Amino acid sequence: MLVVVTHWVHPDVTARLAEFCHPVAPSRGREVWPRTEVLARARDADGLVVCMADRVDAELLAACPRLRVVSGVFKGADLVDLAECVRRGVWVTVLPDLLTVPTAELVVGLVLALRRRLVEGDAWVRSGRHAGWRPRFYGSGLAGACVGIIGMGRIGRAVAARLLGFGASLVYTDPVALPEPEAYRLGARRVLLSELLAGSDVVVPLVPLTAGTRRMIDAAALGRMRRGACLVNVARGSVVDEGAVVEALREDRLGGYAADVFAFEDTAAPGAAPVEVPPGLLAHPRTVLTPHLGSAVEDVRREMGLAAAEQVRAALDGRHPEGAVTPPRRVEGAGEAPR
Numbered sequence: 001m002l003v004v005v006t007h008w009v010h011p012d013v014t015a016r017l018a019e020f021c022h023p024v025a026p027s028r029g030r031e032v033w034p035r036t037e038v039l040a041r042a043r044d045a046d047g048l049v050v051c052m053a054d055r056v057d058a059e060l061l062a063a064c065p066r067l068r069v070v071s072g073v074f075k076g077a078d079l080v081d082l083a084e085c086v087r088r089g090v091w092v093t094v095l096p097d098l099l100t101v102p103t104a105e106l107v108v109g110l111v112l113a114l115r116r117r118l119v120e121g122d123a124w125v126r127s128g129r130h131a132g133w134r135p136r137f138y139g140s141g142l143a144g145a146c147v148g149i150i151g152m153g154r155i156g157r158a159v160a161a162r163l164l165g166f167g168a169s170l171v172y173t174d175p176v177a178l179p180e181p182e183a184y185r186l187g188a189r190r191v192l193l194s195e196l197l198a199g200s201d202v203v204v205p206l207v208p209l210t211a212g213t214r215r216m217i218d219a220a221a222l223g224r225m226r227r228g229a230c231l232v233n234v235a236r237g238s239v240v241d242e243g244a245v246v247e248a249l250r251e252d253r254l255g256g257y258a259a260d261v262f263a264f265e266d267t268a269a270p271g272a273a274p275v276e277v278p279p280g281l282l283a284h285p286r287t288v289l290t291p292h293l294g295s296a297v298e299d300v301r302r303e304m305g306l307a308a309a310e311q312v313r314a315a316l317d318g319r320h321p322e323g324a325v326t327p328p329r330r331v332e333g334a335g336e337a338p339r
């Protein structure tokens, strides 16, 4: 059986795959195969191990008629056409929990970097202009600040737990309330979105990208935020309206924007997709921008690769893989997908 891995993974991951199939993966450098190469190599694949750089759409699925499983080395499957996978009887698996801790750590890092102006300070020192202490780069701390988390899932709760030690207060929105003991332990108060936006010094959306969350932080939502408050986005670029963020920064209404994700990455989102990080974000001093580093911790990525390999093994063995987000259900006339 052939399993195509679209991107560089740790050698132990390919070794694990080799226990039950013939794996093919980029072997040199930390490479991701471009789509044309994935299309060419995956023609006879029984399994695909994909990453956040891949778009698993109808074209790719049609090009791989033998495919039985798509294993995402990620949490959010918004780049996978789930309906088409179901139609073709292809399992789709994700990793719902392995990146919780590194992503929560990144949120805390970005909040601190933004509020304490670490990146601006770093640039100042590197520019050769630092001549000793001066009354400059005064920012805001976390102690006493109110942090608003939109979406209290695994990552939201992990962020909340890490913020406990900083003396920040916490509000959140979620359709489902935390169990009372957990809300008490985290000091988290559930509020309406309008109250969260109006009352938070830092707003952190932690929601998946869906039709309902796309651009949920738009000009109107930004307009409801406290003047000078910060926005930190590690979810998906398209959860915010990047153009409106640039405007709010320019008008000094938004205190800062930190992002690890960008709308141009959301290649499956409907409508015209941006092709780059907006220049207005790049140019603005009160932004902190990182290249989708949420899970970029060496050991975590190795664990993620190994877990994905096990999911492929289970699916190809005819078992229900962990992390399955679609039960495969072959529909008459859907093509040659074997089952």
Ligand SMILES: O=CC(=O)O
Pocket: 052, 073, 074, 075, 076, 077, 099, 294, 295
């Ligand atoms: O963004 C990363 C992921 O969803 O894993």
